[in-house]
Amino acid sequence: MHVTIDDPIELAWESIRTGLRRDCGARTFDNWLKPSRLAGFDEDEGAVRIALPSEFMANWVETHYAERLLHAWRAHLPQVRRVIVTAGIDSLKPALFTVAPVATPEPAPESNAAEEPTGTVEGIQLEGRYTFDSFVTGKPNEVAYNAARTVAEGGALTFNPLFLHGGTGLGKTHLMHAIGHEYRRRVPKAKIVYMSAEKFMFEFVGALRAKDTHNFKQRLRSADLLMIDDVQFIAGKDSTQEEFFHTMNEIISAGKRLVITADRSPQDLEGIEARILSRLSWGLVADVNPADFELRLNIIQRKLESMPHVNVPQDVQLFLAKRIASNVRELEGALNRVIAYAMLNNRPIDVAFVEETLTDVLRAHQRRITIDEIQRKVSDHFRIRQAEMTSARRAREVARPRQIAMYLAKQLTPRSLPEIGRRFGGRDHTTVIHAVRQIEKLRKADAELDADVRLLLRQLEA
Numbered sequence: 001m002h003v004t005i006d007d008p009i010e011l012a013w014e015s016i017r018t019g020l021r022r023d024c025g026a027r028t029f030d031n032w033l034k035p036s037r038l039a040g041f042d043e044d045e046g047a048v049r050i051a052l053p054s055e056f057m058a059n060w061v062e063t064h065y066a067e068r069l070l071h072a073w074r075a076h077l078p079q080v081r082r083v084i085v086t087a088g089i090d091s092l093k094p095a096l097f098t099v100a101p102v103a104t105p106e107p108a109p110e111s112n113a114a115e116e117p118t119g120t121v122e123g124i125q126l127e128g129r130y131t132f133d134s135f136v137t138g139k140p141n142e143v144a145y146n147a148a149r150t151v152a153e154g155g156a157l158t159f160n161p162l163f164l165h166g167g168t169g170l171g172k173t174h175l176m177h178a179i180g181h182e183y184r185r186r187v188p189k190a191k192i193v194y195m196s197a198e199k200f201m202f203e204f205v206g207a208l209r210a211k212d213t214h215n216f217k218q219r220l221r222s223a224d225l226l227m228i229d230d231v232q233f234i235a236g237k238d239s240t241q242e243e244f245f246h247t248m249n250e251i252i253s254a255g256k257r258l259v260i261t262a263d264r265s266p267q268d269l270e271g272i273e274a275r276i277l278s279r280l281s282w283g284l285v286a287d288v289n290p291a292d293f294e295l296r297l298n299i300i301q302r303k304l305e306s307m308p309h310v311n312v313p314q315d316v317q318l319f320l321a322k323r324i325a326s327n328v329r330e331l332e333g334a335l336n337r338v339i340a341y342a343m344l345n346n347r348p349i350d351v352a353f354v355e356e357t358l359t360d361v362l363r364a365h366q367r368r369i370t371i372d373e374i375q376r377k378v379s380d381h382f383r384i385r386q387a388e389m390t391s392a393r394r395a396r397e398v399a400r401p402r403q404i405a406m407y408l409a410k411q412l413t414p415r416s417l418p419e420i421g422r423r424f425g426g427r428d429h430t431t432v433i434h435a436v437r438q439i440e441k442l443r444k445a446d447a448e449l450d451a452d453v454r455l456l457l458r459q460l461e462a
């Protein structure tokens, strides 16, 4: 079920899911709560109905999460009195993909794009929202995006596998699903397999135990596009790595496509066999970096474009982009929450309303920028030694950066003027005041200096 634009209940549900993912941890969330769907809201009874794919999962979620779900719902919508967890997602949403005989794909020209897919997608339902179109690009993610597009477009590849790595909530899964959608559109008969590395391990171990690894191998190795998520999970798991290595080899040597993600780069993947790492680095390694301020703002704006009836003023957009810097998932969650609250309570959205609605999130995201960090960044930027920040030298090439660093310390930290002075080589607080005023004045008169300061501010606040 996708967020429909003007439905505050669904927006609240999105926001609740983001909160649950944060509180329960990604693994628990992905296993138990991610497959849940909002099945309905009965206003008279104040009852929210949540559906899970099976009786077993519904029971588990009911036992472990009913209370937490109710609490989260009530925080968004006080009139909720009950959360009912039921089984049976299929009745809500027809299975998107059915298993069909495996067919060898032949790259289809663009004109075939509308052909009904007859291939298969195994392992997941591709999330409808996660497409290339809805993925906002910027400096931090453009290499990963372009590489993902190249894989998805179905033409000859100059690299294989594609290894995407980056921190949580930055869009790796989004890109993988987008590859799945696009490849399916281009090559409708393709067999696409998506699997988390964790599932790979469990299924493989299960197959070993049942003395039936043939099916498992066949299923993965016959994929035209194989995507394995979170490969860091198999660190230290020797027999799984052995199987993984052979699967990689088969896929690559058959000219099929392989996409792998992890939360860190190959060099930082400890406990993974050297031969796997070397295979990975034969392909294209692309990092998905944390969104910078500009990208965060673009993401907010793109999301708002799909909600033409919602008025989120520009200063609120800037405020959110500035303050929710951790990752895109949190940013989206915060925006959804603000909009849902405003709709449900019939309030206009302004900065004060956002501060009130997101008190907990904002507090958690308040990043403490330290004076040391500022001194380091400014010295790097102006290519001077960090020791000059505290030295007595007055030459312009060190005095000006030092003043800029004092100015930034005043802007970005809660430290008092005397404290700042002390941290800059025991200077007096009047020196700090002078530096702050001087830089304020120069920012208006000297465009180059102003650009330096803006860049530093952006980098420090990212």
Ligand SMILES: Nc1ncnc2c1ncn2[C@@H]1O[C@H](COP(=O)(O)OP(=O)(O)OP(=O)(O)O)[C@@H](O)[C@H]1O
Binding pocket: 026, 130, 134, 135, 136, 137, 141, 166, 167, 168, 169, 170, 171, 172, 173, 174, 175, 299, 328, 329, 332
């Ligand atoms: N550049 C982007 N443009 C639009 N949406 C984005 C972008 N990056 C991330 N998102 C959104 O942020 C959310 C989190 O992204 P995603 O689940 O892909 O993260 P991830 O890197 O796979 O994280 P994890 O490793 O924790 O699973 C998704 O809703 C996704 O659509």
